[in-house]
Amino acid sequence: MIEGMAQNDNSTQPAQATQLASVSDLQGLPDFAAPAFSPLYQQIKGLLLKSLQGGEWKPGEAIPSEMDLAARYRVSQGTVRKAIDELAADNLLVRRQGKGTFVDTHAEKHAQYRFLKLVPDSGDQSSEGPADRQITECKRIRATAEIAKLLNVRTGDPVWQAQRVLSFSGAPTILEDIWLPAAPFKGLTAERLADYHGSMYALFETEFGVRMVRAVEKIRALPANLMHSSLLKIEQNTPLLSVERVAYTYNEMPMELRRGYYLTSTHHYRNELN
Amino acid sequence: MIEGMAQNDNSTQPAQATQLASVSDLQGLPDFAAPAFSPLYQQIKGLLLKSLQGGEWKPGEAIPSEMDLAARYRVSQGTVRKAIDELAADNLLVRRQGKGTFVDTHAEKHAQYRFLKLVPDSGDQSSEGPADRQITECKRIRATAEIAKLLNVRTGDPVWQAQRVLSFSGAPTILEDIWLPAAPFKGLTAERLADYHGSMYALFETEFGVRMVRAVEKIRALPANLMHSSLLKIEQNTPLLSVERVAYTYNEMPMELRRGYYLTSTHHYRNELN
DNA sequence: CAGTGGTCTAGACCACTGG
DNA sequence: CAGTGGTCTAGACCACTGC
Numbered sequence: 001m002i003e004g005m006a007q008n009d010n011s012t013q014p015a016q017a018t019q020l021a022s023v024s025d026l027q028g029l030p031d032f033a034a035p036a037f038s039p040l041y042q043q044i045k046g047l048l049l050k051s052l053q054g055g056e057w058k059p060g061e062a063i064p065s066e067m068d069l070a071a072r073y074r075v076s077q078g079t080v081r082k083a084i085d086e087l088a089a090d091n092l093l094v095r096r097q098g099k100g101t102f103v104d105t106h107a108e109k110h111a112q113y114r115f116l117k118l119v120p121d122s123g124d125q126s127s128e129g130p131a132d133r134q135i136t137e138c139k140r141i142r143a144t145a146e147i148a149k150l151l152n153v154r155t156g157d158p159v160w161q162a163q164r165v166l167s168f169s170g171a172p173t174i175l176e177d178i179w180l181p182a183a184p185f186k187g188l189t190a191e192r193l194a195d196y197h198g199s200m201y202a203l204f205e206t207e208f209g210v211r212m213v214r215a216v217e218k219i220r221a222l223p224a225n226l227m228h229s230s231l232l233k234i235e236q237n238t239p240l241l242s243v244e245r246v247a248y249t250y251n252e253m254p255m256e257l258r259r260g261y262y263l264t265s266t267h268h269y270r271n272e273l274n
Numbered sequence: 275m276i277e278g279m280a281q282n283d284n285s286t287q288p289a290q291a292t293q294l295a296s297v298s299d300l301q302g303l304p305d306f307a308a309p310a311f312s313p314l315y316q317q318i319k320g321l322l323l324k325s326l327q328g329g330e331w332k333p334g335e336a337i338p339s340e341m342d343l344a345a346r347y348r349v350s351q352g353t354v355r356k357a358i359d360e361l362a363a364d365n366l367l368v369r370r371q372g373k374g375t376f377v378d379t380h381a382e383k384h385a386q387y388r389f390l391k392l393v394p395d396s397g398d399q400s401s402e403g404p405a406d407r408q409i410t411e412c413k414r415i416r417a418t419a420e421i422a423k424l425l426n427v428r429t430g431d432p433v434w435q436a437q438r439v440l441s442f443s444g445a446p447t448i449l450e451d452i453w454l455p456a457a458p459f460k461g462l463t464a465e466r467l468a469d470y471h472g473s474m475y476a477l478f479e480t481e482f483g484v485r486m487v488r489a490v491e492k493i494r495a496l497p498a499n500l501m502h503s504s505l506l507k508i509e510q511n512t513p514l515l516s517v518e519r520v521a522y523t524y525n526e527m528p529m530e531l532r533r534g535y536y537l538t539s540t541h542h543y544r545n546e547l548n
Numbered sequence: 549c550a551g552t553g554g555t556c557t558a559g560a561c562c563a564c565t566g567g
Numbered sequence: 568c569a570g571t572g573g574t575c576t577a578g579a580c581c582a583c584t585g586c
Contacts, residue, residue, distance in 0.1 A: 037582080039555055065571060076557045081572090091548055097572045098564035115547050215547040220538035221495035221513035239495035239513035245547075264494035271545060273389050273489040273519075274365055311563080313574055339552060350576045355553085371553045372583035 044073055044083040052092060052103065053250040059105035059205050063093065066101070092213065106212070107202035115201065115215055115247070118174065118262050119270050128168045136231065137163040138190035140182060147179050150246055150257045158182035162193060165231055172232045173267060179257040184210055201247075210255055215247040219269070228261055241269060318347055318357040326366060326377065327524040333379035333479050337367065340375070366487065380486070381476035389475065389489055389519070392448065392541045402442045410505065411437040412464035414456060421453050424520055424531045432456035436467060439505055446506045447541060453531040458484055475521075484529055489521040493543070502535055515543060 048063075057063045066084065070077045084101055087093045091114075094104045106114060113125075120128050141161045148155040159179050166174040178200075180188070185208050196203045204210045223237040232240075241262040249255045262269065322337075331337045338346070343354045358375055361367045365388075368378045380388060387399075394402055415435045422429040433453050440448040452474075454462070459482050470477045478484045497511040506514075515536040523529045536543065 039581095041555075067571085078558085079556060082555085084572095095572065096565085098566080098570080100565095100571060117545075117547075217545045217547065219493065219515065219543035219545065221515040221536075222538075223513050237511070239497050241493065241495040241515075262495075264496075269493035271391075271491045271493060273391075273491065313562095315574075341552085352577085353575060356574085358553095369553065370584085372551080372585080374552060374584095 040075055041079045041082040041086075044069075044075060044080060045086055047073065048083060048087060049092075049250070052087075055209065057103050059103045059211055060107065062100040062102050090213070105202070106199055106205055112199055115212075115245070117269050117271060118264075118267050120168070120267050131174075132167040132170070133194070134165045134167070135162065135190045135194045136165060137161065138188065138193060143179075147257060150254060151179060151181050152254050153181050160185055160188050162188075162190070164193070168267070171263075171266070173263045175228060175231050175261040177259045181255065184208060184255065204255075210249055212247040212255065213249055214252075215245050218244045220244075224261070232261070232263055234263060238263070240264075243269070314349060315353045315356040315360075318343075318349060318354060319360055321347065322357055322361060323366075323524070326361075329483065331377050333377045333485055334381065336374040336376050364487075379476070380473055380479055386473055389486070389521070391543050391545060392536050392538075393544050394442070394541050405448075406441040406444070407468070408439045408441070409436065409464045409468045410439060411435070412462065412467060417453075421531060424528060425453060425455050426528050427455050434459055434462050436462075436464070438467070442541070445537075445540070447537045449502060449505050449535040451533045455529065458482060458529065478530075484523055486521040486529065487523055488526075489519050492518045494518075498535070506535070506537055508537060512537070514538075517543070 048069075051057060051063075063069070064072070066077050066080050069080045069084075073080065084093060084095070088095050088101075091104055094102045096102060105111065119125055139161055140158055142156045143151065143153055143159045145155045147159060148157060151159065153159065159182050162178040162180075164176050164178070165172050166176070185204075188208075192207065193200070193203070196207075198206075201212050204212065220242040221239050222242045224232065224234055224240050226236060228234070228240060229236045229238070241260075241264050243258075243260040243262060245256075245258045245260065246254050247256040247258070322343075325331060325337075337343070340351050340354050340358065343358075344351045347354065358367060358369070362369050362375075365378050368376045370376065379385065393399055413435055414432055416430045417425065417427055417433045419429045421433060422431060425433065427433065433456050436452040436454075438450050438452070439446050440450070459478075462482075466481065467474070467477070470481075472480075475486050478486065494516040495513050496516045498506065498508055498514050500510060502508070502514060503510045503512070515534075515538050517532075517534040517536060519530075519532045519534065520528050521530040521532070
């Protein structure tokens with residue numbers, strides 16, 4: 001099927017965008033639905049995405065060269081290039097001049113804290129040592145309606161519930177409650193969480209083949225309750241930054257719910273707006 | 275000088291990247307300094323940026339067509355295109371197929387709340403009416419050392435200090451303290467702030483020619499003090515989201531310091547991570 | 549219909565990496 | 568040195584806008 005796409009009949013004329021049979025044709029959408037023109041490079045992007053999801057190329061590995069992909073899909077290098085450009089912009093791929101294009105991974109220095117935006121007030125991330133991680137809980141429970149909805153599973157489905165405390169320079173600073181659908185994370189234990197050296201998302205990739213691609217956070221201020229105060233060693237009602245994060249893998253599939261409580265006396269959440 | 279750049283001597287061969295005399299040559303940097311190769315399209319981007327800063331094209335206006343710019347700079351359309359692509363990605367320009375490329379502006383629907391990430395918990399931004407804005411203060415003061423440093427002016431320099439309260443559906447929700455360097459905002463008054471229909475950044479553009487391009491926020495949780503509680507009509511010590519924002523115009527020049535205090539009982543700060 | 553941005557190709561050369 | 572991504576060009580045609 002790959003072979004048949006976007007073939008150009010006239011070899012002296014450059015090929016133009018060729019429309020594959022679109023999904024809407026098969027679904028019998030009404031005529032007033034937009035014809036959904038999609039340029040060639042978007043279709044290529046879709047095919048690359050499918051290969052990434054399917055695990056044809058694993059995190060950290062190189063994908064075929066632009067020339068190879070151009071040959072495979074029967075399009076020009078420039079078209080492949082544009083597709084890869086977009087995937088690189090989405091942080092799914094990483095280009096390295098002279099070496100190749102690689103599947104991005106959380107298991108690398110540059111992406112160590114990709115989703116953690118809490119930084120010391122000094123601004124110097126490296127001034128403080130690596131975070132000390134303490135797993136305080138890891139058990140299998142049944143999803144409440146609320147959790148189930150956010151994780152896109154059914155109420156009562158099995159999910160992992162974990163809790164951990166992160167300390168910087170010995171000071172407990174972050175408390176996190178984490179929920180994961182049980183199925184994709186079969187075999188998770190507190191030990192594996194505790195023993196792993198690297199970010200939690202790197203572990204998800206390495207041990208379970210689940211790559212987080214995107215996340216959405218809802219941030220609030222709220223007073224520390226009894227649990228917060230005892231685990232973070234602060235007084236009750238101390239204002240905490242509440243960060244509810246839903247992380248998604250490919251296909252907008254939610255794979256993690258994380259409720260973080262950040263102590264912001266010596267750190268702050270840093271955000272850039274463009 | 276524009277005419278002389280990147281001229282191609284050989285008309286049968288495509289031109290290659292031509293290196294203009296670089297700044298470092300003039301500054302006599304040591305030899306071990308990187309030669310700072312910069313591709314043609316980056317140089318074009320720089321020239322476009324200079325025209326934007328210089329006000330050659332004003333917010334909302336169309337810039338010359340890609341073909342015109344290619345002719346002006348003596349490069350191919352593709353090279354201009356790539357320069358514009360980057361400026362569009364930075365939200366400095368907006369492309370509109372069939373119409374042209376325009377200087378982006380805050381004075382438009384799609385950018386109305388570009389820097390305000392507080393949304394109602396319902397998620398439906400349009401469910402609540404437009405914010406009710408109440409200016410509670412606008413006066414000229416002398417910059418404290420702290421304010422001066424963030425605004426990149428000298429301690430004691432004149433700055434505007436304004437305060438306002440935003441209410442959604444009648445409920446006070448946001449309190450903002452705002453500091454602006456006095457010089458670029460000559461003639462600001464509480465009336466002008468109050469009377470203007472549109473975002474504050476749109477006013478800055480329209481009335482003072484100051485276009486905010488980028489901003490950085492530091493977010494914390496803190497307890498409401500007396501002032502917060504009275505202006506937002508809440509109890510003291512209610513946890514508030516504290517959002518300190520520094521907004522920059524071209525050239526990384528800070529032009530506004532804004533300290534926002536958000537009530538997060540019915541709203542939350544929404545952030546997307548990629 | 550002309551003019552704009554958007555897509556696609558083919559081919560050349562440059563910059564960088566590693567054997 | 569070969570192989571990779573990065574830049575640049577020239578030219579063609581497509582999609583969209585507005586007169």
